[in-house]
Amino acid sequence: MDHASILALYDRDMREGAQPDSPDARVEQIGRVVRQVSSARGWNGVVWSDLDRTNADAAIAEQVAHFTGLGREFEWKLYGHDLPVDLGQRLRDAGFTAQPEETLMIGEVAGLTLDAEPPEGIRVLPVTDTEGVDLVAEVHEKAFGTDSSRMRHQLLARLAADPDTVVAVVALAGDTPVSAARMELVPGTRFAGLWGGGTVEAWRGRGIYRALVAHRARAAVDRGYRYLQVDAMSASRPILERLGFAPLTTTTPHVYVP
Numbered sequence: 001m002d003h004a005s006i007l008a009l010y011d012r013d014m015r016e017g018a019q020p021d022s023p024d025a026r027v028e029q030i031g032r033v034v035r036q037v038s039s040a041r042g043w044n045g046v047v048w049s050d051l052d053r054t055n056a057d058a059a060i061a062e063q064v065a066h067f068t069g070l071g072r073e074f075e076w077k078l079y080g081h082d083l084p085v086d087l088g089q090r091l092r093d094a095g096f097t098a099q100p101e102e103t104l105m106i107g108e109v110a111g112l113t114l115d116a117e118p119p120e121g122i123r124v125l126p127v128t129d130t131e132g133v134d135l136v137a138e139v140h141e142k143a144f145g146t147d148s149s150r151m152r153h154q155l156l157a158r159l160a161a162d163p164d165t166v167v168a169v170v171a172l173a174g175d176t177p178v179s180a181a182r183m184e185l186v187p188g189t190r191f192a193g194l195w196g197g198g199t200v201e202a203w204r205g206r207g208i209y210r211a212l213v214a215h216r217a218r219a220a221v222d223r224g225y226r227y228l229q230v231d232a233m234s235a236s237r238p239i240l241e242r243l244g245f246a247p248l249t250t251t252t253p254h255v256y257v258p
Contacts, residue, residue, distance in 0.1 A: 007248045013189040015048035022154045023161040041153045045075035053084045060094045068258040080250035096254035102231040107245035116214035119206045127168035135170045139180035143198030167219045178203040183216040190226040
């Protein structure tokens with residue numbers, strides 16, 4: 001896999017050519033910035049920019065003014081190769097707060113290890129309705145310790161409006177949800193994104209996360225997608241590398257709260 005070429009393709013199709021991630025969102029290009037504007041329960045933020053030292057501060061100020069006018073918290077998704085090189089510092093100087101750094105990892109499905117199965121006693125079920133989404137939300141809150149209302153709203157909306165663009169699964173130990181994840185499929189591109197993979201702490205280290213990655217990868221193959229993309233935290237990166245994913249760059253969310 002040619003890392004530079006794949007990263008350029010990712011930037012073009014998934015960032016500059018971004019598509020809305022929910023029915024109540026829209027994507028706008030304002031100068032050299034691409035942003036998503038959604039409801040208060042959706043994701044609002046900047047997904048791509050092509051800036052330099054002469055225009056970066058003005059572009060940042062414009063986005064702050066726009067989202068503040070809407071009364072929206074928003075995120076600027078800063079990638080390690082974005083310009084200018086001091087864009088992160090400029091964002092922080094403008095009042096953004098940097099979140100933990102993640103690694104953008106991409107795997108070509110033809111080269112991934114897809115035979116990982118869940119451990120004994122764990123069954124993996126597709127999520128297609130409100131009951132299933134509630135189980136995913138329960139895992140999300142236990143695994144990450146964060147509120148799941150936004151994720152729940154977005155997943156329900158997507159399943160209702162465009163179910164062919166999302167694959168969600170939950171792993172159960174008996175009737176207890178212990179892990180969950182989803183995959184978002186982007187029509188017209190070669191990329192599918194893996195999101196929200198989390199396992200309740202007591203069940204970590206047993207291969208469930210790995211099995212859910214393989215499960216979604218097989219679903220991507222069946223639907224004709226060539227690449228899988230993950231924004232990986234440090235705990236997930238070694239597992240993904242063993243499955244065949246490669247790190248291409250970093251991504252650091254910068255959040256602005258009006």
